[in-house]
Structure formats: structure tokens, C-alpha cells
Amino acid sequence: MSQMSTATQRDAKETPATLVEASQLVFLNPEKLRFMRHGATLRLTIEEDRSFPKVGVLRGFPLSDRNHFFSIRDSENNEIGLIVNPTELSAEDQKLIEDDLERRYFVPSLKRIVSAKERFGTVDWTVETDRGLCRFTTQNLRENVQRPAAGRIILNDVDGNRYDIRNVDELNRESQELLFRHL
Numbered sequence: 661m662s663q664m665s666t667a668t669q670r671d672a673k674e675t676p677a678t679l680v681e682a683s684q685l686v687f688l689n690p691e692k693l694r695f696m697r698h699g700a701t702l703r704l705t706i707e708e709d710r711s712f713p714k715v716g717v718l719r720g721f722p723l724s725d726r727n728h729f730f731s732i733r734d735s736e737n738n739e740i741g742l743i744v745n746p747t748e749l750s751a752e753d754q755k756l757i758e759d760d761l762e763r764r765y766f767v768p769s770l771k772r773i774v775s776a777k778e779r780f781g782t783v784d785w786t787v788e789t790d791r792g793l794c795r796f797t798t799q800n801l802r803e804n805v806q807r808p809a810a811g812r813i814i815l816n817d818v819d820g821n822r823y824d825i826r827n828v829d830e831l832n833r834e835s836q837e838l839l840f841r842h843l
Contacts, residue, residue: 685741685742686739686740686741686742687741687742687744688706688732688740688741688742688743690743690745690746690748690749690753691748692706692707692708692709693705693706693707693743693749693753694706694707694753695715695749695752695753695756695757696756697756697759698713701713701714702714702715702716702717702756702757702760703715704732704740712734712735712740713735714734714735715732715733715734715735715740716732716733716737716760716764717730717731717732717733717757717760717761717764718730718731718733718764719731719761719765720742722765727746727747728744728745728746729742729743729744730742730743730746730757730761743757766821767814767822767823767824768789768790768791768794768823768824769789769790769824769825769826770787770788770789770815770823770824770825770831771787771788771789771790771831772787772788772831772832772835773785773786773787773788773831773834773835773838773839774786774787774788774793775838776838776839776841776842778842781799781800782797782798782799782818783797783798783799783801783842784796784797785797785798785815785817785823787823789823794823796815796817796818796819796821796823797817797818798815798816798817798818799818801815801842801843804816804817805843811827811828811829812824812825812826812827812828813825813828813839813843825839
């Protein structure tokens with residue numbers, strides 16, 4: 661019994677340290693960072709420290725502060741650290757990060773639904789977006805539709821791309837009918 665309570669006490673003492681360590685933010689020094697592109701892969705070298713053959717960049721606050729607090733993640737999606745102010749990076753590194761963010765946060769705004777056809781549990785959509793005409797397929801719309809605000813709908817396709825309908829009321833009547841027929 662005393663062994664059990666000793667082990668429990670030891671675990672209780674170790675757990676907070678682990679949680680504290682896990683919650684520590686690592687701020688990256690922009691002067692020591694070097695990004696490179698290898699094909700579609702973004703790589704990072706931190707001078708006098710280590711290199712990461714594949715990294716991703718996420719915005720810490722994508723809606724309220726798009727230009728600060730970039731989280732750099734490794735291939736396992738573990739956070740390497742934060743870049744507070746990316747304008748402190750070299751112009752080349754800023755461009756590489758901007759390209760990566762553009763690819764990650766590519767969300768066309770849907771303007772009109774040209775057609776939507778259901779087949780075998782999927783829906784094939786042809787839509788007009790702010791980036792031109794687009795075709796995509798969705799399945800299981802109950803799980804692949806987000807409603808972040810009243811009147812706003814985001815459709816997720818089978819490839820993980822998102823299509824934003826910022827205001828359903830701004831769609832023409834035919835587009836609304838096609839949309840609600842399949843939701």
C-alpha cells in the first residue's frame with residue numbers, strides 16, 4: 661500500500677512538470693531561420709541547432725491577426741515554435757512562408773452553383789467561385805459541412821479542400837435551391 665501511494669505521489673509530481681513543459685511556448689528567432697523549398701515540401705534549418713526536412717506553417721489567429729504568430733510544425737504536426745513577427749524574416753523566407761500559407765488556407769468563395777448531381781452517396785458540384793469555375797465532389801454532407809456563422813456555410817470536398825459560401829442569402833434562387841436540396 662505504501663508503494664502504491666509513493667508511486668501515485670511520484671506520478672502526481674511528474675505530471676504537472678510534463679504539462680508545464682508541454683505548455684511552454686517556443687519563440688523562434690527569425691534571424692536564425694532559413695526556409696527552403698524542395699518540390700512541394702517546405703524545409704527549415706535553425707542555425708546552430710537543427711534542420712527539419714518537412715515543415716508546415718499555420719496561423720495562430722487566422723481570423724483576428726493573420727499577419728503575426730505563425731506556428732511552425734514538423735511532419736508529425738508537432739509545434740517547433742512560433743514566429744511572432746514574420747516581417748523580421750528575410751524577404752526570401754517571407755515569400756516561402758506566404759506561398760505555404762496561401763496553399764494551406766486556399767478557400768475559394770462560392771458565388772453561384774451551376775449544377776449539383778447526386779450519385780452513389782456523393783454529390784458532384786459545378787460552381788462558380790471568386791477564382792473561376794470549379795468542379796468538386798462531396799460525400800456525407802452531415803460531416804463535411806461547417807456553419808461558422810449565421811448564413812455562412814463551408815463545404816469540404818473529398819480531397820479536403822474547402823469552399824466558402826460567405827452569405828447564403830447572396831446566392832441566386834437557383835443556387836440556393838440546389839444547395840438546400842443536397843444539405
